[in-house]
Amino acid sequence: MSEKNMEKLVKEFxxxxxxxxxxxxxxxxxxxxxILDELREHIWAKAEELSGIGQPTEDSIRIAIAHxxxxxxxxxxxxxxxxxxxxITEELxxxxxxxxxxxxxxxIILNIFSFIMEIILGDWNxxxxxxxxxxxxxxxxxxTVIFVALSMEGYLPEDFKSKKEIQKxxxxxxxxxxxxxxxxxxxxxxxxxxxxxxEKIVGGVITIVFGIxxxxxxFPGIEDLINPAFLLIIRVMGVYIxxxxxxDVIRGILGNQVIIGQQITxxxxxxxxxxxxxxxxxxxNSPEIIPIISYNGNSNIWYSIQIPIEYHEAFRNxxxxxIAITVISAIYNVYKAGTLEKYKTKY
Amino acid sequence: xxxxxxxxxxxxxxxKEFRNFVEKFESEINRGISKLCxxxxxxxxxxxxxxxxxxxxxxxxxxxxxxxxxxxxxxPILRKLKDDGIITSKKEKxxxxxxxxxxxxxxxxxxxxxxxxxxKLTEAISSLFDVQVSLRQxxxxxxxxxxxxxxxxxxxxxFCDVCGHNIEKELKERSEMK
Numbered sequence: 001m002s003e004k005n006m007e008k009l010v011k012e013f014x015x016x017x018x019x020x021x022x023x024x025x026x027x028x029x030x031x032x033x034x035i036l037d038e039l040r041e042h043i044w045a046k047a048e049e050l051s052g053i054g055q056p057t058e059d060s061i062r063i064a065i066a067h068x069x070x071x072x073x074x075x076x077x078x079x080x081x082x083x084x085x086x087x088i089t090e091e092l093x094x095x096x097x098x099x100x101x102x103x104x105x106x107x108i109i110l111n112i113f114s115f116i117m118e119i120i121l122g123d124w125n126x127x128x129x130x131x132x133x134x135x136x137x138x139x140x141x142x143x144t145v146i147f148v149a150l151s152m153e154g155y156l157p158e159d160f161k162s163k164k165e166i167q168k169x170x171x172x173x174x175x176x177x178x179x180x181x182x183x184x185x186x187x188x189x190x191x192x193x194x195x196x197x198x199e200k201i202v203g204g205v206i207t208i209v210f211g212i213x214x215x216x217x218x219f220p221g222i223e224d225l226i227n228p229a230f231l232l233i234i235r236v237m238g239v240y241i242x243x244x245x246x247x248d249v250i251r252g253i254l255g256n257q258v259i260i261g262q263q264i265t266x267x268x269x270x271x272x273x274x275x276x277x278x279x280x281x282x283x284x285n286s287p288e289i290i291p292i293i294s295y296n297g298n299s300n301i302w303y304s305i306q307i308p309i310e311y312h313e314a315f316r317n318x319x320x321x322x323i324a325i326t327v328i329s330a331i332y333n334v335y336k337a338g339t340l341e342k343y344k345t346k347y
Numbered sequence: 348x349x350x351x352x353x354x355x356x357x358x359x360x361x362x363k364e365f366r367n368f369v370e371k372f373e374s375e376i377n378r379g380i381s382k383l384c385x386x387x388x389x390x391x392x393x394x395x396x397x398x399x400x401x402x403x404x405x406x407x408x409x410x411x412x413x414x415x416x417x418x419x420x421x422x423p424i425l426r427k428l429k430d431d432g433i434i435t436s437k438k439e440k441x442x443x444x445x446x447x448x449x450x451x452x453x454x455x456x457x458x459x460x461x462x463x464x465x466x467k468l469t470e471a472i473s474s475l476f477d478v479q480v481s482l483r484q485x486x487x488x489x490x491x492x493x494x495x496x497x498x499x500x501x502x503x504x505x506f507c508d509v510c511g512h513n514i515e516k517e518l519k520e521r522s523e524m525k
Contacts (some may be wrong), residue, residue: 017419030499038422038446045400046418069417077423094468139354 006061010043014119020075021056024159043068052149079154089151095160103139107132108321115314130174132317182343191343193256200252207245214238225304227289235280244272259343266337274329277323284319287312351386359524381406382414382424383465386458389434389448396447399425460509463489463496487508 014036017130018026047056051077056064068074082089088096111132158166169189176183176190183190215238217223223231248266254261283290291304307315355361360369389397390406397405399421406414416424425448428434433454438446450458466482469490473480482489488497490507497504497514499521506513 034446035426037421037444039419041443042418042422044398067417068419071419073417074419074423074484077420078426080423081427 006047006056006058009058009061009065010040013043014040014066015069016071017074020071021156022075022079022153024153024155025078027159030270039068039074060325079152081154081156082151084151087151088147089156090146091156092151095157096143099143099147100140103143104136107135107139111135112318115311115318118314119313132321184342194259194262194340194343195251195254195256197255198251200248202211204245204248204250204252207248208242209245211238211241211243211245214241220347221302222293225293225302226291229286230289230291233282233289236279240272240275244269256343261338263337263340266333266340270330270337273326273333276326280319280323284316284323287315290315377414377416380465381414382428383461384410384414385421386428386433386454387425387462390450390455390458394449394450396449398445400445400446402448420429428454456508459497460493460495463487464494466496467494484521488514488521490514491517 017039018032018036022036025035043061043064044056046067047060048054050063051060052056082091084090085093160273161169172190173183173188175181181190214234217231217234226234247268251262251265254265256262287307290307292307293302293304295302352360355366360366384406385402386404388409403416403418403421406416425434425436429436429448432451434448435451436446437447438444470480470482486499488499489495489502490497490510490512491514492512493507493510495507495509497507499518504518505515
């Protein structure tokens with residue numbers, strides 16, 4: 001049997017293996033070449049031995065290929081990379097969570113925006129009563145399916161990173177080791193700083209200013225446009241926002257060294273989140289007190305209208321979502337305060 | 348093992364359910380063990396290193412062809428071990444351009460620990476299967492805390508390098524037993 005035919009058999013097998021290999025592996029041309037070279041070399045060596053004459057034969061090539069296992073089983077082994085965790089691997093889970101939060105946040109913002117547009121334009125004919133929940137559910141399903149598929153294909157977060165990013169991470173790890181900063185035993189990466197002090201202080205100050213504006217409402221005549229009950233709610237909100245900003249400033253000043261201080265401020269934030277809920281429930285039950293302040297250019301006056309009654313249900317849905325987010329953020333802060341314990345451990 | 352049987356007749360293996368269950372069970376047992384055996388073969392090759400085909404040949408010979416893995420699946424396993432920093436590889440620049448595999452320093456330590464744990468585990472469960480397992484106590488000390496396998500020929504040996512346990516007491520007891 002000619003060597004050409006034997007070559008053809010080996011090539012055909014390697015082609016099948018290549019087809020079955022995961023995409024992240026095929027993207028790395030050098031790695032792919034090395035893998036196929038190694039398999040090719042193995043088949044020829046095995047066939048040479050099996051033939052018993054020091055030269056491979058077509059039969060020995062066929063047997064050697066059969067010994068290799070199916071292209072599927074070889075590819076499956078390459079895909080077995082991550083640590084299984086409820087269908088999505090442990091390694092991909094943080095990325096999955098990040099995408100889920102980002103997409104759901106965008107959906108909520110878009111829905112709130114479209115709702116406001118609907119009220120202002122009046123003729124906006126897009127019902128969002130159920131849309132927001134359907135969209136969130138749809139996003140959840142699509143993102144979950146994508147990440148389950150990626151997990152099954154053996155993708156790891158580094159497959160989505162450039163070489164530059166991977167090198168940067170390596171450098172960060174080296175720096176963390178040098179400085180004795182805490183490193184996650186789970187991911188092997190340095191823990192992220194709890195807060196970015198400058199960011200927290202600046203953000204906190206802006207929040208305080210915004211809170212003071214709500215508290216004092218320094219716009220002449222505006223109080224006449226707002227329902228007295230809602231005016232009181234706005235002032236209470238102002239106090240909450242000032243306190244929230246104050247907590248952020250304190251967190252910025254405490255920095256990343258005073259772990260217990262950060263934990264206490266997070267608990268304070270939980271208390272604040274709980275305090276928001278009664279206010280939101282009042283708003284939920286009284287959409288008629290919410291003013292929509294507009295400006296009439298022709299008569300040069302500011303005026304206030306109420307949310308039309310047909311939009312009350314949609315409005316309630318949005319407030320319900322905000323209450324849910326507030327509760328989730330309170331729970332998250334409790335969880336975060338707990339996770340800060342790991343920062344106390346010296347590694 | 349079960350895959351070697353080609354003719355079932357009326358035996359138990361003729362039942363698909365039985366065959367599937369046993370095959371799956373076998374592959375579960377073999378998964379970790381074959382990885383450990385591959386590491387053992389690479390570790391024994393020392394600085395000379397060893398290529399994939401040779402690893403499988405030794406695996407077949409040493410295990411009397413009991414532990415058989417599909418040959419093509421060896422390479423993904425080797426790649427994973429390489430990614431984990433347990434082994435390293437070098438490709439021949441001339442000739443057949445085979446890839447040779449070597450243990451890394453960290454890999455040797457991990458291998459010592461895992462093989463120690465596996466040895467102690469095998470000894471511990473042996474009575475459940477009515478088999479006898481005797482560990483090479485003359486040559487190795489198994490750390491009483493973490494089962495790490497320590498070479499007794501190491502004159503500097505005082506502490507387990509995995510868990511830091513002081514093993515002087517065990518060393519002394521062994522010397523007295525002699």
